[in-house]
Amino acid sequence: MTRDEALSLLTEYTQSESLRKHAYAVEAALRHYAVHFGTDPELWGITGLIHDFDYERWPDPPAHTREGARILRERGTEEEIVGAILSHAEWNRAEYPLDRPLRKTLFAADELCGFITAVAYVRPEKLAGMTASSVRKKMKQKSFAAAVKRDDLEQGAALLGLPFEDHVSHVITAMQGVADTLGFGATGQVPPNPV
Numbered sequence: 001m002t003r004d005e006a007l008s009l010l011t012e013y014t015q016s017e018s019l020r021k022h023a024y025a026v027e028a029a030l031r032h033y034a035v036h037f038g039t040d041p042e043l044w045g046i047t048g049l050i051h052d053f054d055y056e057r058w059p060d061p062p063a064h065t066r067e068g069a070r071i072l073r074e075r076g077t078e079e080e081i082v083g084a085i086l087s088h089a090e091w092n093r094a095e096y097p098l099d100r101p102l103r104k105t106l107f108a109a110d111e112l113c114g115f116i117t118a119v120a121y122v123r124p125e126k127l128a129g130m131t132a133s134s135v136r137k138k139m140k141q142k143s144f145a146a147a148v149k150r151d152d153l154e155q156g157a158a159l160l161g162l163p164f165e166d167h168v169s170h171v172i173t174a175m176q177g178v179a180d181t182l183g184f185g186a187t188g189q190v191p192p193n194p195v
Contacts, residue, residue, distance in 0.1 A: 001077045006046045009071075013053045022114060023049050024181045025174075029109035030102075032174035033160075037101060044102060047081045051088060051106060065089040098159060108156030111148055112171050117182070118145040120175075126184035127176045132168035 014020055030048035034041035054068030065086050072082050080102060087096035087103040088110055098104050119138050120126045138144050139153065157167035179185040 001046055001072075001075070001081065003042065003046055003049070005075075006049045009075075010050055010053045014056055016056060019052060019055060021182050022117070023052060024178055025113040025117060026051055026106070026109055028174040028178045028181075029113055029171045030105060032170060032177070033105045033109065036170065037105075039101065043078065043080065044105070047084050047102060047106060048109065050081075051085050051110065061089065062091045065092060104156075104159040107152075108160050108167065109171060111152050112156060112168065113175065115139070115145055115148045115153060116168070116171060116175060118148070120182075120184055127172065127179050127182070128184075130172050130176075132165035132172070135168045135172070136165070 010020065010023055014023070026048035027045045028048070031041040031045040034044035050068070050072075052064075052068075054071065055064055058064050058067040065088070069082050069086050072085070080100075083096050084100070084102045084106050086092040087098055087100075088106045096103070098107050115138075116127075116130070116135060119135055120130065122138075123130065123134070139150050154164060157164040160167060162170070175182060175184075
């Protein structure tokens with residue numbers, strides 16, 4: 001699967017602008033980590049881009065991820081991508097454990113991208129100048145982005161073998177690189193071909 005094919009799939013199945021921006025954020029984080037870990041940024045980026053493409057049509061477990069996996073397999077998508085997407089949902093972990101670098105990284109980046117986005121929305125500077133300590137401070141506020149499991153954020157860093165602050169810094173850096181795409185840049189507009 002190429003990035004253009006992945007983007008086409010995302011836009012076909014996902015109408016929500018916020019879900020698309022989440023996909024771009026996770027794509028950026030996975031591309032960043034692929035370079036960091038010395039692996040394939042294209043494959044990892046595509047995985048991040050389409051990890052939730054089926055969510056609008058099938059939001060409930062276990063249909064979410066499994067319907068997407070079915071569609072991806074019908075299109076001949078690499079099993080490494082399909083397995084990683086399945087692994088990021090806890091209801092698939094018996095068959096698709098977090099035992100491979102791409103799976104671990106998708107799990108680690110997914111929720112953290114959402115949390116960092118929430119932090120950016122309440123900061124006047126958005127992503128600019130954001131630090132791991134500002135993210136940590138917001139994590140301590142239980143009412144802030146209450147749906148995000150703080151334990152999952154910590155577990156993601158542990159799975160990557162990184163101190164939590166380093167993991168957060170990596171993801172912030174990746175998201176800063178696509179700030180315009182995410183609506184946090186100077187224009188706030190999404191370019192026609194993000195990332």
